[in-house]
Amino acid sequence: MTTDLFHCEREFSPADGEKGRLFSLPELEKAGLGALSRLPVSLRVVLESLVRNLDGKRVREQDVRALAGWKPKAPRTDEVPFVVARILLQDFTGVPLLVDLAAMRSAVERAGKSAGLVEPLVPVDLVVDHSVQVDRFAAPDAFRFNLEKEFERNRARYEFLKWGTQAFRSFRIVPPGIGICHQVNLEHLAPGLQHRDGVYFPDSLVGTDSHTTMINGLSVVGWGVGGIEAEAGMLGQPVYFLMPDVVGVHLSGALREGVTATDLVLRVTELLRKAKVVGKFVEFFGEGAASLGVADRATLANMAPEYGATMGYFPPDEATCRYLEQTGRPAKSIEAFRRYWKAQGLFGMPRAGQIDYSEVHDLDLASVVPSVAGPKRPQDRIPLDQIQPRFRELLARADGYARGAAPARRVSVELDGEGQELSGGGRQDSDSTPDGRATNTSTLTETEMMNNRPTPDPVQGPLRAGFKSELGDGDVVIAAITSCTNTSNPSVMLAAGLLAKKAVARGLGVRPTVKTSLAPGSRVVTDYLEKTGLQTSLDQLGFNLVGYGCTTCIGNSGPLPGPIEEAIGKNDLVVASVLSGNRNFEARIHQAVKANFLMSPPLVVAFALAGRVDIDFEREPLGKGKDGREVFLKEVWPTAAEVADLLAAARDPETYRRRYRDVASQSPLWGAIPSAGGEVYAWDPRSTYVREPPYFEGFSAQHAPPGDLRGARVLAIFGDSVTTDHISPAGSIKPKAPAGTYLQSHGIPVADFNSYGSRRGNHEVMVRGTFANVRIKNLMVPGSEGGVTRLQPAGTEMSIYEAAVAYRSQQVPLVVFAGQEYGTGSSRDWAAKGTALLGVRAVVAGSFERIHRSNLVGMGVLPVQWPEGTSAQTLGLDGSEVVDVEGLSAGLAPRQQVTVAIHRKDGRVERVKATLRIDTPIEADYYAHGGILPFVLRQLLARG
Numbered sequence: 001m002t003t004d005l006f007h008c009e010r011e012f013s014p015a016d017g018e019k020g021r022l023f024s025l026p027e028l029e030k031a032g033l034g035a036l037s038r039l040p041v042s043l044r045v046v047l048e049s050l051v052r053n054l055d056g057k058r059v060r061e062q063d064v065r066a067l068a069g070w071k072p073k074a075p076r077t078d079e080v081p082f083v084v085a086r087i088l089l090q091d092f093t094g095v096p097l098l099v100d101l102a103a104m105r106s107a108v109e110r111a112g113k114s115a116g117l118v119e120p121l122v123p124v125d126l127v128v129d130h131s132v133q134v135d136r137f138a139a140p141d142a143f144r145f146n147l148e149k150e151f152e153r154n155r156a157r158y159e160f161l162k163w164g165t166q167a168f169r170s171f172r173i174v175p176p177g178i179g180i181c182h183q184v185n186l187e188h189l190a191p192g193l194q195h196r197d198g199v200y201f202p203d204s205l206v207g208t209d210s211h212t213t214m215i216n217g218l219s220v221v222g223w224g225v226g227g228i229e230a231e232a233g234m235l236g237q238p239v240y241f242l243m244p245d246v247v248g249v250h251l252s253g254a255l256r257e258g259v260t261a262t263d264l265v266l267r268v269t270e271l272l273r274k275a276k277v278v279g280k281f282v283e284f285f286g287e288g289a290a291s292l293g294v295a296d297r298a299t300l301a302n303m304a305p306e307y308g309a310t311m312g313y314f315p316p317d318e319a320t321c322r323y324l325e326q327t328g329r330p331a332k333s334i335e336a337f338r339r340y341w342k343a344q345g346l347f348g349m350p351r352a353g354q355i356d357y358s359e360v361h362d363l364d365l366a367s368v369v370p371s372v373a374g375p376k377r378p379q380d381r382i383p384l385d386q387i388q389p390r391f392r393e394l395l396a397r398a399d400g401y402a403r404g405a406a407p408a409r410r411v412s413v414e415l416d417g418e419g420q421e422l423s424g425g426g427r428q429d430s431d432s433t434p435d436g437r438a439t440n441t442s443t444l445t446e447t448e449m450m451n452n453r454p455t456p457d458p459v460q461g462p463l464r465a466g467f468k469s470e471l472g473d474g475d476v477v478i479a480a481i482t483s484c485t486n487t488s489n490p491s492v493m494l495a496a497g498l499l500a501k502k503a504v505a506r507g508l509g510v511r512p513t514v515k516t517s518l519a520p521g522s523r524v525v526t527d528y529l530e531k532t533g534l535q536t537s538l539d540q541l542g543f544n545l546v547g548y549g550c551t552t553c554i555g556n557s558g559p560l561p562g563p564i565e566e567a568i569g570k571n572d573l574v575v576a577s578v579l580s581g582n583r584n585f586e587a588r589i590h591q592a593v594k595a596n597f598l599m600s601p602p603l604v605v606a607f608a609l610a611g612r613v614d615i616d617f618e619r620e621p622l623g624k625g626k627d628g629r630e631v632f633l634k635e636v637w638p639t640a641a642e643v644a645d646l647l648a649a650a651r652d653p654e655t656y657r658r659r660y661r662d663v664a665s666q667s668p669l670w671g672a673i674p675s676a677g678g679e680v681y682a683w684d685p686r687s688t689y690v691r692e693p694p695y696f697e698g699f700s701a702q703h704a705p706p707g708d709l710r711g712a713r714v715l716a717i718f719g720d721s722v723t724t725d726h727i728s729p730a731g732s733i734k735p736k737a738p739a740g741t742y743l744q745s746h747g748i749p750v751a752d753f754n755s756y757g758s759r760r761g762n763h764e765v766m767v768r769g770t771f772a773n774v775r776i777k778n779l780m781v782p783g784s785e786g787g788v789t790r791l792q793p794a795g796t797e798m799s800i801y802e803a804a805v806a807y808r809s810q811q812v813p814l815v816v817f818a819g820q821e822y823g824t825g826s827s828r829d830w831a832a833k834g835t836a837l838l839g840v841r842a843v844v845a846g847s848f849e850r851i852h853r854s855n856l857v858g859m860g861v862l863p864v865q866w867p868e869g870t871s872a873q874t875l876g877l878d879g880s881e882v883v884d885v886e887g888l889s890a891g892l893a894p895r896q897q898v899t900v901a902i903h904r905k906d907g908r909v910e911r912v913k914a915t916l917r918i919d920t921p922i923e924a925d926y927y928a929h930g931g932i933l934p935f936v937l938r939q940l941l942a943r944g
């Protein structure tokens with residue numbers, strides 16, 4: 001039961017003649033809790049949740065007073081218990097989350113209690129968007145083919161998800177082929193304003209994808225958490241976080257002609273990475289922020305994980321209301337939204353000096369220039385006019401790709417057409433010349449491929465054997481307009497279509513060595529591209545629709561043609577991908593592609609036309625047109641006016657209402673999936689997709705107090721910037737890898753392996769793929785790449801999984817040593833789950849990414865932080881040591897000092913003081929219970 005301890009509940013009129021209630025922040029300020037009107041808007045939204053959910057247990061009076069008394073530069077020691085309105089899941093993290101809930105129900109049933117005790121207490125939406133792979137591309141039937149392939153590969157998972165929809169009352173699913181979770185959330189799921197039992201309050205959420213932050217562009221407070229934290233939130237636990245600094249970003253001026261929202265976000269990512277905003281709230285304000293529409297704001301908000309912030313928030317104003325209207329929200333709910341925020345004194349974009357921030361960074365929008373980011377990190381911005389010298393510099397640097405000073409090379413490659421369905425534009429049958437005339441030649445020259453152009457009647461079909469080309473360093477082999485950051489933004493999507501239209505009109509095409517794809521975040525994008533006629537031009541260049549969902553950006557780019565991949569590997573070529581997504585970490589896009597560049601959708605088209613990233617667009621043409629004249633980028637780049645003329649097509653409320661009225665009916669394949677019944681899932685021990693996890697084996701109602709860690713062996717030593725892409729199983733499963741061996745032992749042929757992401761519901765597969773990324777470097781095995789280590793004390797080289805099994809048989813605990821920014825990247829709960837299941841009891845690092853650190857605690861793994869200037873390298877560790885972590889047995893306190901005792905093989909013992917990165921009291925409780933899941937389960941059993 002909640003209580004209005006501060007007497008701030010008031011009547012509220014959401015519409016003429018209607019009455020409701022709200023918890024008034026202005027009244028709270030009058031009650032003497034501080035100058036709340038000076039607080040950042042994002043903090044006031046969280047404060048409203050605390051006041052509304054004040055019950056003396058989950059949320060206490062001191063929690064409210066602590067947040068109300070927030071000071072811009074005070075030390076951060078208080079935790080905030082944030083009760084969110086709803087939970088958003090995507091399928092890669094949602095499936096294992098549902099597996100855990102099902103396992104909890106099985107454990108409750110074994111304990112003799114009602115399985116119904118385990119039930120989400122807030123609404124949960126799961127959007128299936130991470131399972132589609134680009135198998136077919138540049139073909140009219142690519143979408144149908146890839147969708148059917150997705151259902152074929154993932155039938156077992158989808159049957160399990162369907163069981164969840166009938167087993168849990170508050171669990172809804174958006175089926176495959178509809179859109180990506182962030183864009184569907186932005187366009188449809190987010191109500192803007194919530195109301196329950198007559199009480200109105202701001203929408204808020206956490207999601208199991210770090211890019212949940214896109215919704216901050218719609219003035220919704222929310223961010224990404226691990227599936228572990230999301231489970232606790234679903235089961236009634238607040239989302240606990242350390243009271244943050246709030247960094248203000250003051251935007252002024254306006255973007256110049258030719259500059260896109262993507263260019264802006266790459267500049268902001270660079271700016272805020274340097275400002276070190278990890279773990280902080282970022283709030284945009286000022287006249288420049290007010291001038292941006294919600295689509296542009298969402299682009300900036302979506303990249304918050306890339307600049308390291310918990311979120312990138314935009315306060316509500318009339319632009320927010322316009323977006324709600326344009327996307328088909330009911331007029332009545334929009335008016336309630338406007339009235340609510342005005343009643344709370346929070347409507348309108350703050351101007352300079354109105355809010356107190358921990359620090360402020362100024363950015364003049366007019367200073368932003370066209371840019372890309374790469375080749376390995378989103379924050380490494382490169383002005384477009386510097387891409388050529390920068391790429392050449394990277395190619396020559398020994399630490400860039402271990403290529404030394406080797407010159408750029410070009411090799412011949414002969415395409416056999418396998419796996420490609422080509423359509424129109426540059427994707428011509430080898431019997432056609434650039435102008436479409438029939439010819440008897442069986443090959444096209446490199447020049448002809450660069451300059452080929454669409455035929456009046458596009459040729460369909462695969463390339464024939466004997467289609468010869470060249471491939472070299474800097475050549476683009478993947479060009480993907482892919483979902484998440486940009487496809488929710490009509491201005492950049494229309495710009496891509498306009499550039500394609502102009503290129504086609506001039507006679508330009510894309511050579512067949514470039515794998516092109518278009519994967520929008522919702523079907524609305526297809527509607528407006530078709531309505532404006534721009535999809536036809538994109539098709540002619542090979543940017544046919546391949547699916548709705550995360551594709552290239554998460555590594556589901558699909559295979560490259562065999563001869564191309566063979567040429568890359570055999571000649572150690574540094575080829576490139578260009579994509580409009582948000583992440584480009586090593587081996588993420590495709591394991592054969594070492595240089596990956598983020599950019600706006602129109603620039604993706606431009607680089608696809610050029611065929612290489614080693615280009616100076618000012619001086620070098622995209623190619624030659626049908627008249628034989630050179631065509632430069634500036635000649636086909638769309639103007640702001642041209643884009644604006646088409647925006648009305650993307651702002652049709654009826655289109656959004658039609659698309660989201662009944663999403664299940666738009667997926668006949670989903671409707672055909674059978675569903676099992678029952679409250680408790682019937683686990684199939686033969687399944688290689690969904691297995692009951694071991695988290696509750698030997699579970700007891702009481703927990704043992706934690707003690708010191710003794711006698712641990714070192715499983716791995718890593719350097720700086722190890723990401724969750726390095727740690728967590730992701731991408732394809734190799735036949736000779738431990739996970740591949742496991743699947744084959746269960747009768748699964750290599751062709752049916754699917755991806756790690758699709759098998760996240762099977763811990764046996766996932767634990768074998770943890771730390772198995774082909775690019776990860778364990779410094780215990782110098783000069784190696786991949787998931788290898790040395791089994792001590794003999795020093796035998798083997799896979800990390802095999803070593804972990806050997807240590808487990810000896811009951812030896814494990815530790816991992818790492819450098820700075822450990823765990824950067826997506827909120828992958830399996831990066832923590834896999835670590836725990838391997839037997840790792842502690843990770844000692846220079847610093848941690850926020851979500852991964854929290855997830856480690858949630859799985860009962862100690863995060864320990866080296867003191868400044870100390871690392872495994874400065875200590876001269878080689879992995880032969882035995883390690884203790886001392887100072888835990890007397891009890892746990894947030895950020896307490898512990899001692900890492902290092903027993904060297906020569907008998908010396910060295911003790912290093914370090915910080916325990918259990919940051920809040922609730923995290924101490926989680927760890928003491930062995931993780932969040934046992935903690936929550938014990939609470940449920942005590943309650944039931």
